[in-house]
Amino acid sequence: MPASNAAKAAPARDEKAIEAAIRALAAAFGNRLVTSQAVREQHGNFLTWIPNQPPDAVVFPQDAAEVQQIVRICAEHRVPVIPFGAGSSLEGQINAPHGGVSVDFRDMNKILAVHAEDLDCVVQPGVTRKMLNEHLRDQGLFFPIDPGADASMGGMASTRASGTNAVRYGTMKDNVLSMKVVLANGELISTARRAKKSSSGLNLTQLMIGAEGTLGVITELTLKLQGIPEMIGAGVCPFPSVEAACNATIITIQSGIPVARIELLDALQVKACNAYSKLTLPETPMLFVEFHGTEASVAEQSQRFGEIAVDFGGGPFDWATKAEDRTRLWQARHDAYWAGTQLRPGSKALATDVCVPISRLAECVTETQGDIAEFGLVAPIVGHVGDGNFHVSLMLDMDDPDEVKRAKTFLDRLAARALEMDGTCTGEHGVGQGKIKYLNAEHGLGAVAAMRAVKQALDPLGILNPGKMLPTV
Amino acid sequence: MPASNAAKAAPARDEKAIEAAIRALAAAFGNRLVTSQAVREQHGNFLTWIPNQPPDAVVFPQDAAEVQQIVRICAEHRVPVIPFGAGSSLEGQINAPHGGVSVDFRDMNKILAVHAEDLDCVVQPGVTRKMLNEHLRDQGLFFPIDPGADASMGGMASTRASGTNAVRYGTMKDNVLSMKVVLANGELISTARRAKKSSSGLNLTQLMIGAEGTLGVITELTLKLQGIPEMIGAGVCPFPSVEAACNATIITIQSGIPVARIELLDALQVKACNAYSKLTLPETPMLFVEFHGTEASVAEQSQRFGEIAVDFGGGPFDWATKAEDRTRLWQARHDAYWAGTQLRPGSKALATDVCVPISRLAECVTETQGDIAEFGLVAPIVGHVGDGNFHVSLMLDMDDPDEVKRAKTFLDRLAARALEMDGTCTGEHGVGQGKIKYLNAEHGLGAVAAMRAVKQALDPLGILNPGKMLPTV
Secondary structure: OOHHHOOOOOOOOOHHHHHHHHHHHHHHHHHHEEOOHHHHHHOOOOOOOOOOOOOOEEEOOOOHHHHHHHHHHHHHHOOOEEEEOOOOOOOOOOOOOOOOEEEEHHHOOOEEEEEOOOOEEEEOOOOEHHHHHHHHHHHOEEOOOOOOOOOEHHHHHHOOOOOOOHHHHOOHHHHEEEEEEEOOOOOEEEOOOOOOOOOOOOOHHHHHOOOOOOOOEEEEEEEEOEEOOOEEEEEEEEOOOHHHHHHHHHHHHHOOOOOOEEEEEOHHHHHHHHHHHOOOOOOOOEEEEEEEEOHHHHHHHHHHHHHHHHHOOOOOOEEEOOHHHHHHHHHHHHOHHHHHHOOOOOOEEEEEEEEOOHHHHHHHHHHHHHHHHHOOOOOOEEEEHHHOEEEEEEEEOOOOHHHHHHHHHHHHHHHHHHHHOOOEOOOOOOOOOOOHHHHHHHHOHHHHHHHHHHHHHHOOOOOEOOOOOOOOO | OOHHHOOOOOOOOOHHHHHHHHHHHHHHHHHHEEOOHHHHHHOOOOOOOOOOOOOOEEEOOOOHHHHHHHHHHHHHHOOOEEEEOOOOOOOOOOOOOOOOEEEEHHHOOOEEEEEOOOOEEEEOOOOEHHHHHHHHHHHOEEOOOOOOOOOEHHHHHHOOOOOOOHHHHOOHHHHEEEEEEEOOOOOEEEOOOOOOOOOOOOOHHHHHOOOOOOOOEEEEEEEEOEEOOOEEEEEEEEOOOHHHHHHHHHHHHHOOOOOOEEEEEOHHHHHHHHHHHOOOOOOOOEEEEEEEEOHHHHHHHHHHHHHHHHHOOOOOOEEEOOHHHHHHHHHHHHOHHHHHHOOOOOOEEEEEEEEOOHHHHHHHHHHHHHHHHHOOOOOOEEEEHHHOEEEEEEEEOOOOHHHHHHHHHHHHHHHHHHHHOOOEOOOOOOOOOOOHHHHHHHHOHHHHHHHHHHHHHHOOOOOEOOOOOOOOO
């Protein structure tokens, strides 16, 4: 890499510049520029143990032209710009470690078009997953990416989010056709056309997805949609061990059964869900599965899955075709995080995730459970096992410095284990501030230098979400 | 964009530098460095009307370290490096307009690993599609991307290729997990780990896919695989018009029928295939379709498709479950290009492609047929219509300058029409030299400037495949 791409830290905090930028923004945005401490704190990280680092101001744009204006003002004063969606990110992506202006997309939450024939739609970045699916339901369509939280589409694209449906429908990477993005120089670009595929030019769409706001600010997204399946069937299946559940998953995927969701809960998580969601599941590793298709194909898929489960000592496969049973089941799965927090009332929950090749998944989960026991932690596990991706939710007593220290060591070991298995330190939460330290180990210095060169090329002043994702050395 | 990203033409041809680079390469590679005119010409464009622009030398590396050595020598002397796979690209991607060294991956054609449990494999870039599928067959696996030609994996990744199976399995963008790439500075990087998904860092994999060798030289690919379906069913279905066939396709996709292939042939193409492949199809627009799944699901899919076809005045749906009938059908489809050339013996065939939102496809094909008639051209059409992508094969009398001129106008109008419909000037052939002139119109000046900034950041000397994809202004 050329010398100009050497370690480039974020600009040092310049109080005068920040004041000047806020003055200019206030003049332009009136009461849509807010500097109250409460609002600022709401725009820093609050879900995890990463400290809350509020921005200096929050601005609420209403269209792309206003976002351009914000970026231009901030560029003029060399002040950081931090995009903000629903605030549900888990690795400190919304924090303002160097101060700056949070751009909250609350008012940019319109669904601009639904092209049913093309199975796509055009939305503003503040549209959330639930808003979108509510809007689409009458047309028999849905957007499949479901990270659990009612996240915003801009945020989901920025962290390359996925969730329970990814095993069948892919991640945000696979479901964004195009975006409009304001670059650091204030220019508004389209990353692609609305055609389903293209071989034209560098893939700016994919460059922006997962960039966590470090390369541009998303102002519009064109998303792929799916038809709501004729039939949805779901069920739960207990297994004697995590390994058996993982192996059944591998064979299910390998057999080409187009499972829509296949979620592992370890015994501790099942116990937590039983208590929280008033279920009576056997407290052993469990797969929650869902099939989409016609009536005949769902019946066939579930029968084949049931046979595979039996081959691995699992079962009985308890089948729920009734919508209310299914809803209850998936509500319990979605509440797994909250259920976990009740295992240890008063604790701080901290969710992390890694992803490994599926052949290594059983080993990775089992070794991780060993670490949890060794470190004396309370930490249920849930996994999007069809993708080799799993979450550990640590329930921490933050007043116990030794426990906090053990938790940090545990997290480092978890990331190292995933990397050692040719996996990634994050399957879907992103890097933010929390995982910057793993980047060099995961990608190698040469690849990180290439990322930094791209960042430097597109944001030479370093104003876009500084202090996130890329290590400075 | 900063001033350094302003229009940057390729380095002017420097005979002394080229001689020095070739001397250094000859010293390192002996008889694996070839400068004979015949071999050089074989490494320039030969399939289309784009002139053959041979490199100054061709080198045949055997591993990534040798590719690094080649790139370093070329960087030292500021000499262009042009990666070469199977030579089947259609837009001049392999040409050497500024001279330089073609890096031919003929000897890097090993399948390094097949991870059946993870449904992935690791290959060198010279492995072709047919070699790979031959190797995988015994394990019940296949790699679905099929651009027609027996292209190399490195080349297919570089042009973001797709083909007949893309409607179900996606394009190269969706089927490459990771790559090893030699950057312009000679560093070898991995673009990602082998995990099925990741939210870690900028997506270098997707940045390199479709970059046509302008950002790095691919030395290894980790590819997603699919299980060979239990059952494959295929058939042909005539329609009264292109519009009816397109509308039947839209409803098929919208209904969630997981069709594996759905290919349109216009009446002229059917006529050509009948003559070339000894078929007796009615000479009317025709869909070739294929379904993958279990026996029951294939039967269900084909029945539902047949019903949709009837709704649009199509049918009868002529069904071929026997492998030999299916092979004959798809062989005819794959031979469509050669069949087309026989419509006008002695003509030069020129294949182009565009892709539009599927709702605009019928209109786009119909207007294009109107142009073909208006311009007096012979040009059958085949389309991967499930993706909104279609090809026009012009059969040209290159000795008729007026016809050549009309063909050029036709191509400009075709690209403009696709863009006007929010489509792309190329769905799968790539930009190369032939479509550079459409880039600004497709992406806008701001987006092209961003692409150029990325190029400049990763290849500051401009040695990687100069004169391709990005306009200099």
